[in-house]
Amino acid sequence: MSSDTDLAPVSCYLDEETFRLSCQLFIQHSSSIKDGWSWVQENASLEGYMTKTVVVAGKTALDHCRNGHSHLEHEADAMSVVEQQVDDEEEAPGQQLEADGHGVMRYEYHVLYSCSYQIPVLYFRASMLNGRSLSLADVWNSVHPSYIKRLLQEPWDTITQQEHPLLGQPFFVLHPCRTEEFMRPALETAHAQRKKVNYIVTWLSVVGPVVGLDIPLSYATAVGAPSLPDLC
Amino acid sequence: MMADDKDVLRDVWFGRIPACFTLYQDEITEREAEPFYLLLPRVSYLTLVTDKVKKHFLKVMKAEDVEEMWFEYEGTPLKWHYPIGVLFDLHASNTALPWSVTVHFKNFPERDLLHCPSNSVIEAHFMSSIKEADALKHKGQVINDMQKKDHKQLWMGLQNDKFDQFWAMNRKLMEYPTEEGGFRYIPFRVYQTTSDRPFIQRLFRPMSQEGCHQTLGDLLKEVFPAAIPQDDEPKRYQVVIHGIEPMLETPIQWLSEHLSHPDNFLHISIIPSPSD
Numbered sequence: 001m002s003s004d005t006d007l008a009p010v011s012c013y014l015d016e017e018t019f020r021l022s023c024q025l026f027i028q029h030s031s032s033i034k035d036g037w038s039w040v041q042e043n044a045s046l047e048g049y050m051t052k053t054v055v056v057a058g059k060t061a062l063d064h065c066r067n068g069h070s071h072l073e074h075e076a077d078a079m080s081v082v083e084q085q086v087d088d089e090e091e092a093p094g095q096q097l098e099a100d101g102h103g104v105m106r107y108e109y110h111v112l113y114s115c116s117y118q119i120p121v122l123y124f125r126a127s128m129l130n131g132r133s134l135s136l137a138d139v140w141n142s143v144h145p146s147y148i149k150r151l152l153q154e155p156w157d158t159i160t161q162q163e164h165p166l167l168g169q170p171f172f173v174l175h176p177c178r179t180e181e182f183m184r185p186a187l188e189t190a191h192a193q194r195k196k197v198n199y200i201v202t203w204l205s206v207v208g209p210v211v212g213l214d215i216p217l218s219y220a221t222a223v224g225a226p227s228l229p230d231l232c
Numbered sequence: 233m234m235a236d237d238k239d240v241l242r243d244v245w246f247g248r249i250p251a252c253f254t255l256y257q258d259e260i261t262e263r264e265a266e267p268f269y270l271l272l273p274r275v276s277y278l279t280l281v282t283d284k285v286k287k288h289f290l291k292v293m294k295a296e297d298v299e300e301m302w303f304e305y306e307g308t309p310l311k312w313h314y315p316i317g318v319l320f321d322l323h324a325s326n327t328a329l330p331w332s333v334t335v336h337f338k339n340f341p342e343r344d345l346l347h348c349p350s351n352s353v354i355e356a357h358f359m360s361s362i363k364e365a366d367a368l369k370h371k372g373q374v375i376n377d378m379q380k381k382d383h384k385q386l387w388m389g390l391q392n393d394k395f396d397q398f399w400a401m402n403r404k405l406m407e408y409p410t411e412e413g414g415f416r417y418i419p420f421r422v423y424q425t426t427s428d429r430p431f432i433q434r435l436f437r438p439m440s441q442e443g444c445h446q447t448l449g450d451l452l453k454e455v456f457p458a459a460i461p462q463d464d465e466p467k468r469y470q471v472v473i474h475g476i477e478p479m480l481e482t483p484i485q486w487l488s489e490h491l492s493h494p495d496n497f498l499h500i501s502i503i504p505s506p507s508d
Binding site: 133163 | 364367429430
C-alpha cells in the first residue's frame with residue numbers, strides 16, 4: 001500500500017472526529033504548559049469546541065484610530081463599517097480614551113468545527129473589564145500592524161461579526177474560505193516526510209497570531225497527530 | 233407537476249407578514265409616536281426592509297437620541313440576520329396578526345445582536361449563506377463557477393424583490409447530476425426557542441445509500457426526534473416551514489429545491505403545539 005499512499009492527494013479537510021481528537025491532544029499539551037485551553041462539550045453527542053480566555057493589558061483600539069483610518073480607505077467594506085462603528089461608539093461613563101492608550105481587555109477564543117466546510121474556524125470576542133464589548137473597529141485597530149496590510153489585501157482573511165453557532169451570541173470570525181491555501185503546503189510536506197501533523201496545531205499557529213493569539217513553539221514539537229488510517 | 237412547482241416558488245417568494253411597529257416607551261420623543269404598519273416579506277431581512285420605519289420614527293426624535301435601530305418582540309431582541317419569516321414562525325406564529333414589534337434606538341444589546349451598520353453587511357451575510365449552502369450541495373463548485381456579476385444578481389434580486397431576476401441565477405444552484413438523484417448534503421437549520429442553542433445544523437444526505445429519497449420525517453428522526461409524533465400521543469410540536477406544516481413524508485430533496493429561502497437554506501422552526 002505504501003506506493004498508493006505516496007500518490008494519494010493529501011486532504012486539506014478535516015472530519016469531525018479528527019478535529020475532536022486533534023483538539024484533545026492540543027489540550028493535553030496546553031495543560032502541561034499551563035497555556036489555558038479547555039474543551040467545552042455542548043451535549044451528549046460529542047459536539048463541542050476548544051476555548052481559551054486571555055486578559056491583555058495594552059493599547060486600546062481607539063487612541064490611534066483617527067489616524068489609522070487612512071490606510072483602510074481603499075477597502076470599502078471595512079471603511080464603512082469602521083467609520084460607522086467609530087461614529088456610533090458610545091463611551092461608557094468612566095471608560096476614557098486615554099492619550100497613552102492603556103486599557104485591560106479580555107479576549108475569548110473559541111475553535112469550532114464547521115461541518116459545511118469541514119475545517120476548523122476561529123471565533124473570538126473581546127471586552128473591557130467593565131463589560132463594554134469591543135466593536136469591529138476596536139478589533140481591526142488592535143490587530144498587529146504587520147497583519148493589517150495582509151488582512152486588507154486578502155479579503156478572504158477578513159474579520160466579520162457572526163453569530164456563534166452554539167452559543168447564539170455575536171463573535172468575530174476570521175473567514176475560513178481559503179484555509180486550504182495555507183494548510184496544503186504544510187500537510188503535503190509532512191506527508192512526503194512520512195510525518196503526521198496535528199491539523200489544529202498547524203492551523204492555529206497560522207491564524208491565531210493574526211488576532212492576537214499566541215501559540216508557543218512547543219506545540220509544534222510536542223503535540224502528535226491522532227492515530228488514524230492514512231489520509232487519502 | 234412543473235407548473236405547480238413553479239407556483240410554490242412564487243408563493244414562497246411573495247409571502248408577507250403584516251406587522252405593526254411601535255416605538256419603545258422609554259425612547260425620548262418630541263411628540264407622540266404613532267405606530268407604523270408594514271407588510272414584511274417573509275424571505276427578506278428586517279434591516280433591509282425597514283427604512284420607512286426608521287424614517288417614520290425619526291420624524292418625532294432628535295438626532296442625538298438616535299443610535300442603531302433594533303427590534304424586539306415581547307422582550308426578545310430580534311436577530312436581523314435571520315429571515316423575517318423564520319423570526320415570525322419561531323416567536324409569534326400562533327398569535328394574532330398584525331405582528332407587534334417594538335422599535336429601539338438606544339441600548340443596543342451587544343451580547344445578543346449582530347451590528348448592521350449598512351446594507352453591505354446584509355449582502356455579505358446573505359452571500360455567505362449562499363456560499364455555505366453551495367459548499368454543502370455541490371462542494372462549492374456551482375457558486376465558484378459563477379461570476380461576480382452573477383453573485384450580484386442574486387443579491388439585487390432579493391434587495392429589489394425581483395423574483396425572475398433572482399431565479400434566473402438561483403436555478404443553477406438548484407441543479408444536480410441526474411445520476412446522483414439530489415444534492416450532496418441538504419443545507420438546513422432547525423430552530424427552537426426552548427434551548428440556548430440557536431439552531432441545529434448537521435450533515436444530511438437527501439438520498440440514502442440504497443438510493444431512497446429521504447423525507448422530512450427522516451431528517452427529524454436524526455436531528456429532533458421529539459418532533460415526530462408517537463402513535464397514541466397528541467402532537468407535541470409543530471414543524472413549520474414558511475408558515476406551513478409540510479407532511480413528514482415530503483422528500484427532503486424536493487423541500488430543499490422549493491421551500492428553501494433565497495439564502496438556499498431550509499429554515500425549519502419547531503414550536504410547541506398550541507394548547508387548546
